[in-house]
Amino acid sequence: MEEDRSAKFSPSKLDVYKKCPRRYQYRYVDGIARRRKTPETTLGAAVHSAFEELYALVSGGKTPSLAEVTGHFDQAFDEGWDDAVHVKDNRFTKDDWRAVGRDCVERYYCVHAPFTEDRTVAVEKRVGFPLQVEDHEYRIEGFIDRLSLARDGGFEIHDYKTSKSLPSQEDVDADWQLALYELAVRREWPDAAEVRLKWHYVRHGKTLTSVRGAAAREKLRADAAALVARIKRDHAFEPKQGPLCDWCEYKDLCPLFAHPEKIAALAPAERRKDEGVRLVDALTEIEDKRRRVKDELKALDCEKDGLDERIAAWAQAAGVSVVAGVSAQASVNVKEDVHLPTKTQEPEKHAALEADARKSALWGEIARLDAHALTEGVRSRRWSGELLSAAEVLLERYGRRVTARTVRLRRRRGAEEE
């Protein structure tokens, strides 16, 4: 059973867990250090370095020229672009990426020069605050790209983004990272009246701003504490498949991708020698057979329903309830029944029925234990504190450990061609 032993959490670390607990486990629990260097990360690091230098000079009373700032960008870009950079799309060369980065720097410089709209308090500033989670105190820590004081006395937390996508205002209003930094800034300067969160999407020359109220800040603190508590309770770190899997540096370890990735790299003849491939191919054959038999069974069921109906009608007309054949006889039994709405077929009606039943004195007589909800709740650590302990006691007292296996087949695209 894996366990997270971290005492510190950064917003990006929390974000990794939210997106995929298994990726979190590889990086922060198992400590497998792998950072994939891509043209995007190299460009981002060089742009950040250029802005760090720019504001370090501005803070010292010197305004660098555009050529000096782009020169710094070029140098950082060349130093960062080495053999480890993983280029996925060969249509774009190193110089294309350099041009994108230079363009970001130039656009930002032209909009903000001579950089007197605010006063830089710090660049690449480490900030943090303690977070109480149940009986433990953890720390939230991270780095602010730039912290400044605006002319109206408000603090501004700046984040430079070089991504191609531009989020909506709604997206940034829901963002955690800078909002958590705000909690740290307010702790350092408790008299801060307003703190503005600013994202500079430098590829687009667009700045998005978000301001959080006291209630939103308290909710954020509670949400962060709940997430840390969830991480601490997690022992399974289930993989969560999503769009980020394409960029995941742990794909070769991930139980969802390790074998398919290995097999995809082999020639078709080699693939068939793999024991896993042979087993799944055998299962595919059986599944195909089962499907054919099921279809036949469905047709037979349909034929039988028609015959049942005709025999029942014949028996009624003849005034009998047993009809004889040569080798068997059929008993006909007709009775009225009541069908209640089910959760899957009529969910709204089912919910209304349950709500009414709960209100009635009958509930104790007809309600049943949901064993699945109980075991799933413990497995996923859905509850905390007393509820979780009570559920664990029930499982311990009445549960019997069994190993359940499920194997689900999903067709590989293009498999027929091999």
Ligand code: SF4
């Ligand atoms: S490949 Fe996807 S599911 Fe697997 S660890 Fe990475 S992000 Fe998670």
